[in-house]
Amino acid sequence: MSTMNESFAALFGHAPDGCFAAxxxxxxxxxxxxxxxGYVLPFAIDRVARIAVKIRHSAEPRTLRVASTMGGDVIEVDLGTLVAEDVTPWARYIAGVFWAFEQKGFTLPGADILLDSTVPIGAGLSSSAAIECSVALALNEMLHLGLGREELVLLCQNAENNFVGAPTGTLDQSASLLSTADHALFLDCRTRESRQVNLPLEAEGLQILVIDTRVSHAHDSGGYKELVEACTRGARELGVPALRDVGPERLPEAKQRLHPDIYRRVRHIVTENQRVLDTIEQLDASGPAAIGDLLLASHASMRDDFGISCEELDLAVDAAMAAGALGARMTGGGFGGSAIALVESSQAQAVSERVLKDFAEAGYTTPEIFAVVPGPGAQKL
Known part of the structure; x- marks a missing residue:
């Protein structure tokens, strides 16, 4: 962290109080x-957003100053008149957490924050939630605010939904704050109950490769909001609070009652919830090598029913499978981003080379391919 501390001191003229990562x-x-x-099964990866923080207790007005190791000017935000439109877009993920704490009744002092992140932006790996969760944990611990991690999940979701303007659920923030190493996190998004599911990739001679297509996406874009609206409409027309309440047995009825475009979105959610439960059953009973077909079925559903894949993601999945992957699927919100491939460790290089070859032959941007392991959640460094 010495380089981070030195960069912080050079920018702000003093040392940070502490460093955190999510x-x-x-x-x-x-x-x-x-x-x-519904149900989700994410895991935290070994790529993180790190922040160095200095609380400015005596400074008036209450000013948030943020900077990034990627360069650019120091951005100043008046915490007394905090409005998203007045904040540089990337800094909204930091300022939004301050806003969300204030919404809960906390009056926060000013702060200096330097951000450094190894989570690829726009890759569908939740770089935004990593930033939010690192800031939330830092403020909660440094200011002794006393919130539990489950409360921080909801606080960060509030920041993303109502300050940044992206209508996401709690998946990303839960994974970033609640995960443990070598496990996936099974989360019931209605009850917010969770449990750790053993995901011993290294012990089983397996890897998960991330194939970042370099096709950028953003959760605050119109496409994501349209999907949320389609799901809300489907639930309303089927007379249930949420699509979580529609089981596979109701799909024939849904097909008769719903517009075809709405029905396809509903079918994805219903079948995807079941695939999550089936994946956990397979992991518990047989280990990660047994889940390949479920990953492939998930990708087909996102491509054909939910309509969030793209040519690059489909090629990444097809190329990985052709080279011997056990399973593959796009991951994240869609409209670009990344695919994942479950591979035997001995096949990782061959899978990577085949994906690069097929992308080059198709004339697509060269993807970034790297292995990830299930890591711990947000922590003080």
Whole structure:
């Protein structure tokens, strides 16, 4: 952390009080089910957003100053008149957490924050939640605010939904704050109950490769909001609080009652919830090598029913499978981003080379491919 501390001192003229980190995540399975009160199975990855923080207790007015190791000017935000539109877009994920704490009745002092992140932006690995969760944990611990991690999940979701303007569920923040190493996190998004599910990749001679297509996506774009609206409409027309309450047995009825476009979105959510439960059953009974077919079925559902894949993601999945992957799927919100491939460790290089070859032949941007392991949640460094 010495380089981070030195950069902080050079920018702000004093040393930080502390440094914190929160991870990005891979969603193993369970896509777009979170805001439908459903089930998800993410895990934290070993790529993190790190922040160095100095609390400025005596400074008036209450000013938040933020900077990034990626460069650019120091951004100043008046905490007394905090409005999202007045904040540089990337800094909204930091300022939004201050806003969300104030919404809960906390009056926060000013602060200086330097951000450094190894979570690829726009890759569907939740770089935004990693930033939010690192800031929330830092403020909660440094100011002794006393919130539990489950409360911080909801606080960060509030920041993303109502300050940044992205209508996401709690999947990303839960993975970043609640995960433990070598486990996936099974989360019931209605009850917010969770449990750790053993995911011993290294012990089983397996890896999960992330294939970042370099096709950027953003949760605050119109496409994501339209999907949320389609799911809400489907639940309303089926007379249930959320699509979580629609079981597979109701799909024939739903097909008769709903517009075809709405029905396809509903079918994805219903079948994806079941795939999450089936994946956990397979992991508990047989280990991660047994879940490949479920990953493939999830990708097909997102491609054909939910409509959130793209040519690059489909090629990544097809190329990985052709090279011997056990299973593969797109992961994250869609409209670009990343795919994941479950591979035997001995096949990782061959899978990577085949994906790179097929992307080059198709004339697509060269993807970034790297292995991830299930890591711990947010922590003080």
């Amino acid at each position: 991870p990005g995540r891979v969603n193993l399975i369970g896509e777009h089910t979170d805001y439908n009160d």
